[in-house]
Amino acid sequence: MDGVVSGTVTVCPACGETAGAGARFCESCGAALGAGATGADVTTSAPAEPAPSAPAAVAQGEAVAPAAVEQGEVVEPAAVEQGEAVEHAPVGRPADGAEPSLGACAACGGDVAADGYCTQCGARAPVARDHAEEQPAPHVAGVTDVGMRRRRNEDAMALGVAGDVTVLVVCDGVSSAPDSDVASQAAATAARDVLVAGAAAVGPGDAGGWSRLLVESGHRADDAARDAVDDAVARQDPPSCTFVAAVVSPVLLVAGWLGDSRVYWLPDAGTPEQLTEDDSVAAELMAGGMSRATAERSPDAHAITRWLGADAVETTARTVATRPTGPGWVLACSDGLWNYASAPEVVADLLRDATGRVGPDPAALSRDLVAWAKAAGGHDNVTVALARVTAPVTDPAAPLADTHTDDPGTTPTVRRRPPGSLPEEPDAPAP
Amino acid sequence: MATFRAEVFQNEFLPDGGTDVHAIVTVSAEGVGGAGTAGGGVAEIIMIDTSGSMTGPMLAAAKHAAQVAVDHIPDGTWFAIVSGSHVAQRVFPYPNAPLAIVQMEPAAREEAKRAVSRLPAQGGTAMSTWLRLADQIFATQPAATQRHAILLTDGKNESEPREQLTSTIRAVTGRFQCDARGVGERWQVDELREIATALLGTVELIADPADIARDFRSLLATSMSRGVADAQLRVWTPQGGQVLFVRQVAPTVEDLTARRTEVTPLIGAYPTGAWADESRDYHVAVRVPSKNVGAEQLAARVQVAVAGEVVASGLVKAAWSDDASLTARISPEVAHYTGQAELASVIQEGLAAKAAGDEATATVKLGRAVQLAAETGNDEATSKLRRVVEIDDEERGTVRLKRGASRLDEMALDTASTKTSRVRR
Numbered sequence: 001m002d003g004v005v006s007g008t009v010t011v012c013p014a015c016g017e018t019a020g021a022g023a024r025f026c027e028s029c030g031a032a033l034g035a036g037a038t039g040a041d042v043t044t045s046a047p048a049e050p051a052p053s054a055p056a057a058v059a060q061g062e063a064v065a066p067a068a069v070e071q072g073e074v075v076e077p078a079a080v081e082q083g084e085a086v087e088h089a090p091v092g093r094p095a096d097g098a099e100p101s102l103g104a105c106a107a108c109g110g111d112v113a114a115d116g117y118c119t120q121c122g123a124r125a126p127v128a129r130d131h132a133e134e135q136p137a138p139h140v141a142g143v144t145d146v147g148m149r150r151r152r153n154e155d156a157m158a159l160g161v162a163g164d165v166t167v168l169v170v171c172d173g174v175s176s177a178p179d180s181d182v183a184s185q186a187a188a189t190a191a192r193d194v195l196v197a198g199a200a201a202v203g204p205g206d207a208g209g210w211s212r213l214l215v216e217s218g219h220r221a222d223d224a225a226r227d228a229v230d231d232a233v234a235r236q237d238p239p240s241c242t243f244v245a246a247v248v249s250p251v252l253l254v255a256g257w258l259g260d261s262r263v264y265w266l267p268d269a270g271t272p273e274q275l276t277e278d279d280s281v282a283a284e285l286m287a288g289g290m291s292r293a294t295a296e297r298s299p300d301a302h303a304i305t306r307w308l309g310a311d312a313v314e315t316t317a318r319t320v321a322t323r324p325t326g327p328g329w330v331l332a333c334s335d336g337l338w339n340y341a342s343a344p345e346v347v348a349d350l351l352r353d354a355t356g357r358v359g360p361d362p363a364a365l366s367r368d369l370v371a372w373a374k375a376a377g378g379h380d381n382v383t384v385a386l387a388r389v390t391a392p393v394t395d396p397a398a399p400l401a402d403t404h405t406d407d408p409g410t411t412p413t414v415r416r417r418p419p420g421s422l423p424e425e426p427d428a429p430a431p
Numbered sequence: 432m433a434t435f436r437a438e439v440f441q442n443e444f445l446p447d448g449g450t451d452v453h454a455i456v457t458v459s460a461e462g463v464g465g466a467g468t469a470g471g472g473v474a475e476i477i478m479i480d481t482s483g484s485m486t487g488p489m490l491a492a493a494k495h496a497a498q499v500a501v502d503h504i505p506d507g508t509w510f511a512i513v514s515g516s517h518v519a520q521r522v523f524p525y526p527n528a529p530l531a532i533v534q535m536e537p538a539a540r541e542e543a544k545r546a547v548s549r550l551p552a553q554g555g556t557a558m559s560t561w562l563r564l565a566d567q568i569f570a571t572q573p574a575a576t577q578r579h580a581i582l583l584t585d586g587k588n589e590s591e592p593r594e595q596l597t598s599t600i601r602a603v604t605g606r607f608q609c610d611a612r613g614v615g616e617r618w619q620v621d622e623l624r625e626i627a628t629a630l631l632g633t634v635e636l637i638a639d640p641a642d643i644a645r646d647f648r649s650l651l652a653t654s655m656s657r658g659v660a661d662a663q664l665r666v667w668t669p670q671g672g673q674v675l676f677v678r679q680v681a682p683t684v685e686d687l688t689a690r691r692t693e694v695t696p697l698i699g700a701y702p703t704g705a706w707a708d709e710s711r712d713y714h715v716a717v718r719v720p721s722k723n724v725g726a727e728q729l730a731a732r733v734q735v736a737v738a739g740e741v742v743a744s745g746l747v748k749a750a751w752s753d754d755a756s757l758t759a760r761i762s763p764e765v766a767h768y769t770g771q772a773e774l775a776s777v778i779q780e781g782l783a784a785k786a787a788g789d790e791a792t793a794t795v796k797l798g799r800a801v802q803l804a805a806e807t808g809n810d811e812a813t814s815k816l817r818r819v820v821e822i823d824d825e826e827r828g829t830v831r832l833k834r835g836a837s838r839l840d841e842m843a844l845d846t847a848s849t850k851t852s853r854v855r856r
Contacts, residue, residue: 038605056735108670113732115729115732116745117728117729117732117746118669118729119667120669120670120697120727121669121670121671122668122669122672122719122729122730123728123729124669124727124728140685149725151727151750220468362794
């Protein structure tokens with residue numbers, strides 16, 4: 001993710017990337033944004049389509065508030081503990097004094113000093129965060145990687161399993177805001193803990209229940225992002241990140257998000273879908289009828305319109321649910337992957353090719369997809385998390401009986417869904 | 432408990448193919464406490480010029496200053512007084528005393544002042560003999576590891592070839608620290624600067640003999656505030672890398688590059704002498720083999736070591752980027768001190784050219800000095816330059832040599848040339 005929308009955008013004369021108002025250097029290529037850059041006023045309010053959904057989301061957030069607070073209190077100590085345990089602060093930043101990984105230098109075999117650099121050749125020893133893998137259960141795994149061009153991995157992931165429910169969370173730190181790597185890890189961990197802790201209380205097929213819990217996890221993730229550094233509120237560019245979480249049960253997939261990290265549903269047979277709908281200018285353009293290819297190349301395409309952190313305006317995640325109609329993969333990722341493979345069919349092909357190369361192990365597949373994105377340029381940090389859905393146990397045609405249209409607090413909030421998802425559900429209630 | 436801190440200021444980004452990394456490292460010491468005089472670890476020697484040229488009020492002022500200094504040396508400090516002409520003589524302890532250096536106590540203080548009062552002025556000037564005698568005296572008391580000397584002269588080192596002085600300075604370098612003071616206008620700035628630079632001291636012009644006593648008092652106060660007897664600056668470079676230069680840039684410019692001693696093949700140590708509660712800036716330039724765009728590595732570890740133990744460390748990094756806006760930026764600290772170092776050298780070169788009668792070169796060099804002093808905000812240099820040149824355009828460095836500029840003003844400018852203004856942060 002490259003930035004957030006802020007009124008006026010500037011187009012980098014060197015690479016065509018867009019930058020926010022007042023930016024002096026291109027965040028993508030670093031070119032100075034001076035006289036050569038073209039400026040254009042862009043309105044940040046959502047045009048035509050997404051607009052109606054936002055108020056709906058707010059209304060939902062209010063409706064679930066009491067439950068959310070309760071849940072948050074229950075899981076908070078666990079979240080704090082976990083957050084500290086998994087915090088991998090990178091080496092080489094003057095302020096944080098993080099402990100680096102010691103041992104032998106990967107470049108020359110020399111000793112790595114306590115400062116994180118080799119005592120012989122000076123190479124920076126990789127830090128845990130540069131490339132991290134998780135596989136909490138055989139059917140679920142994720143890989144996050146610094147990529148080829150960035151010096152720090154600001155993506156974070158947190159995976160979890162609770163009974164037959166699998167949780168994937170990916171947060172992508174806003175690189176223009178310092179310490180967003182800290183915020184993204186704190187947010188991902190906090191959200192995962194909320195979802196895992198709350199899983200038992202929600203029926204595996206309860207789309208409304210999961211939707212509520214995802215909204216709650218987004219709020220707790222936002223708290224964590226805000227608390228990630230002591231002076232976040234005082235900063236002009238407080239640490240911030242995207243948020244995407246997927247809850248995967250054999251009978252139901254529910255995703256919640258803020259920003260442009262995504263969840264795809266990639267069935268072995270049938271039509272692949274992008275479940276989430278980016279909170280980005282590109283998505284708004286697509287919603288207005290522009291083609292994906294054109295929209296994603298457009299100025300400001302990468303600017304996100306919602307995020308987590310001290311300067312976030314709206315932190316109620318939008319949610320979407322679908323029923324798996326057969327075995328397949330749920331894939332959560334940061335834009336480090338979808339920059340190179342955006343359309344669901346393309347992602348599905350990519351995964352199929354990867355399966356041909358490395359087999360069906362989700363860790364091997366995640367690693368392969370990350371390597372593919374790096375080979376394609378690796379411009380940004382890359383995170384891929386995969387959960388296998390084995391076989392649906394319910395009739396795919398059955399309606400989501402436990403979510404009622406007369407209960408506006410329990411339905412997923414996204415109005416425009418990929419075709420085929422939740423066929424019986426009406427659109428989210430009007431605000 | 433003394434604590435040291437090393438802070439690095441640099442632009443770590445190098446263009447594709449770039450190899451040279453520059454950084455300013457600010458080293459600060461806190462909680463140092465005073466010199467351990469009571470424990471007998473501190474020694475002080477005062478060297479007074481008693482050549483024939485000192486005869487008259489100058490000698491009287493120098494004697495008075497030496498007596499004031501003796502008054503300000505704390506009890507317990509090992510001390511001696513040397514009078515210097517074409518030969519050096521120990522004034523106190525008396526030449527026939529069994530000990531070459533004694534610990535200060537009230538009776539010794541009174542006797543030393545009496546010895547100073549009887550000093551006659553006669554003979555020429557051969558400072559190498561003074562330095563050698565001081566070195567020999569210090570050496571008789573090995574336990575006193577914090578060794579400081581003051582050298583006062585009024586004249587040129589005329590009784591021996593310059594090489595004699597240079598080789599002696601080299602021989603005693605690292606054995607004690609020495610501040611050099613020139614009184615009046617007949618001494619040679621470059622001679623005293625050579626002594627002070629090598630012996631980790633300062634050089635100052637004292638225009639009026641009446642000011643010697645006050646200067647000695649402040650020199651002793653500074654010396655006695657130094658609670659860390661000796662600290663080293665250590666610079667680690669990666670295999671295949673090399674140190675281009677290591678330069679102290681504040682409070683004064685001193686090139687340390689040639690003073691490297693090897694700790695390991697990758698680590699060189701540079702002497703910095705004794706420390707009080709203070710902060711000094713160092714400009715470290717290293718060359719490392721170029722790496723691919725996107726690579727990052729450590730270019731230097733800059734450390735402070737006291738008694739063989741590393742007490743502070745700063746990291747100088749190199750990161751290769753194809754982003755010109757990152758790589759073209761010069762760290763303001765590096766720019767500031769690069770300017771200050773150039774300022775010191777153009778002042779010295781300009782004055783040397785003027786002395787040699789090359790007015791064209793002098794005008795250009797001093798013009799550049801005016802420009803640099805303005806750019807880097809070195810007001811002291813600007814005001815001293817003003818007494819030597821007429822400034823037509825400060826920004827462009829257009830100047831005319833001042834007719835009838837006094838030798839004292841030129842010496843004051845020369846002496847102060849290595850003093851730098853701190854970078855504004």
